[in-house]
Amino acid sequence: MALVELGRFDRNLANILVGRLASEGIDAVAFDGGTSIADGSWLLIPVRVMVDEDDLVQARRIIDAA
Structure with missing residues (x-):
């Protein structure tokens, strides 16, 4: 299993997309969601x-269909 990037999105949309893909049986992971959250630049x-x-x-x- 090799992970590839599907795309880059704002944090909320990325988590929605991960859920949407999971509902279709596709495992997905959101990377970097907590990056710089402490300093407000997320x-x-x-x-x-x-x-x-x-x-x-x-x-x-x-x-693309969503």
């Missing part, structure tokens, strides 16, 4: 949504 740092490389095409289809 809105400036995008969160990476990562999926297995074998699921990337299907995950993009799901995200």
Whole structure:
């Protein structure tokens, strides 16, 4: 299993996308969600949504259709 980046999103949208993908049976992980939260810059740092490389095409289809 190799993780690849599906995209970079604001923290809230990234977590919504992870849930949406999970509902379709695709495991996804949001990386960097807690980055710089202590100093208030979390809105400036995008969160990476990562999926297995074998699921990337299907995950993009799901995200594009949403």
